[in-house]
Amino acid sequence: MNQIKRWCKNGLIYAPGSGERHFKLVSHAANPIAVHLEADIFRIFYSGRDRENRSTVGSVDIDIVAKKVIAEDFFPKFEHGPTGSFYSHGVSIGNCYFAGGTHYMLFMGWQRPDNAHWRGDIGRLIVGADHSLQLDSPSVFMGVDSTDPMSLSYPWVLTGCGGMYPYRMWYGSTLTWNAGNDEMIHVINSAVSCDGHFWERRGLALPFAVGTAQAFSRPSVLRNLDGSYEMWFSYRSGSGTKYKIGYAHSGNGDQWQLDLDNVGLDVSPTGWDSEMIEYPYVFDHNGTRYMLYNGNGFGASGFGLATLYRN
Numbered sequence: 001m002n003q004i005k006r007w008c009k010n011g012l013i014y015a016p017g018s019g020e021r022h023f024k025l026v027s028h029a030a031n032p033i034a035v036h037l038e039a040d041i042f043r044i045f046y047s048g049r050d051r052e053n054r055s056t057v058g059s060v061d062i063d064i065v066a067k068k069v070i071a072e073d074f075f076p077k078f079e080h081g082p083t084g085s086f087y088s089h090g091v092s093i094g095n096c097y098f099a100g101g102t103h104y105m106l107f108m109g110w111q112r113p114d115n116a117h118w119r120g121d122i123g124r125l126i127v128g129a130d131h132s133l134q135l136d137s138p139s140v141f142m143g144v145d146s147t148d149p150m151s152l153s154y155p156w157v158l159t160g161c162g163g164m165y166p167y168r169m170w171y172g173s174t175l176t177w178n179a180g181n182d183e184m185i186h187v188i189n190s191a192v193s194c195d196g197h198f199w200e201r202r203g204l205a206l207p208f209a210v211g212t213a214q215a216f217s218r219p220s221v222l223r224n225l226d227g228s229y230e231m232w233f234s235y236r237s238g239s240g241t242k243y244k245i246g247y248a249h250s251g252n253g254d255q256w257q258l259d260l261d262n263v264g265l266d267v268s269p270t271g272w273d274s275e276m277i278e279y280p281y282v283f284d285h286n287g288t289r290y291m292l293y294n295g296n297g298f299g300a301s302g303f304g305l306a307t308l309y310r311n
Helices: none
Strands: 007-014 027-038 041-049 055-063 068-078 090-099 102-111 119-127 133-135 152-158 167-176 185-193 200-204 215-223 229-236 244-250 256-258 278-285 288-294 303-308
Touching (some): 027 055, 027 090, 090 119, 102 152, 152 215, 167 215
Parallel strands (some): 215 278
Antiparallel strands (some): 007 303, 090 102, 102 119
């Protein structure tokens, strides 16, 4: 698990264009997640934006081996909600999981109340057999409480983890909007569940350090065959720094060790991901480990693909 990582960039796979695109998807392709369709074909759901920066879910189909788009849906799969809803200003998707025979997708719902700071809550969508998306409930799936008193973000669920709680979740939680260095403290917390529906929050999962790694987002977690866990995420360190991708590992999924020097992926000298890299989505397919990720402008430049080099 602690072996030195090295990712091979496969380039920009999809950039939002113009022409036939729906007005809710005029820019961005952020937070990509992969759902397997058949053979080497995956449907990549992403969060696009309208001209008011409200995010909505779109999709493209890619051949993960050929590393190219084979079909693009120019229309939304699921739109942000109406005024007053917990997702009125955007839908930022997390990942998918099965519970009780139903396929779910979790998301961060954005609100920008008048004269108040933005905030996030976690919602849940039902993924149909045809990969359509439908809101599971108009109420939040996980909202603010005493453990997460300010804002929640970007949930990730793993199933089949064994023991009393076979479902595990990692998600973002805001501690303060400004830690004194012009950056929030937004940490990765965890929760456990016996059925995937009702969750027990466990609090802080990943250590943080002001000035080093204090604003985390979009955890992507895999469980290895030996029972160990690996996590990739975005992070900022304050004072106007831009997102980078970080890495951590754990023997049991509870106690995590940051390993920021062992990411094996950084910004490029030039091009679409030369300023920032963020929102990783890591998954395995036919013995190869892949990472979807965003580059400049929080996904404005589209998403790319990287493959893990194995010695």
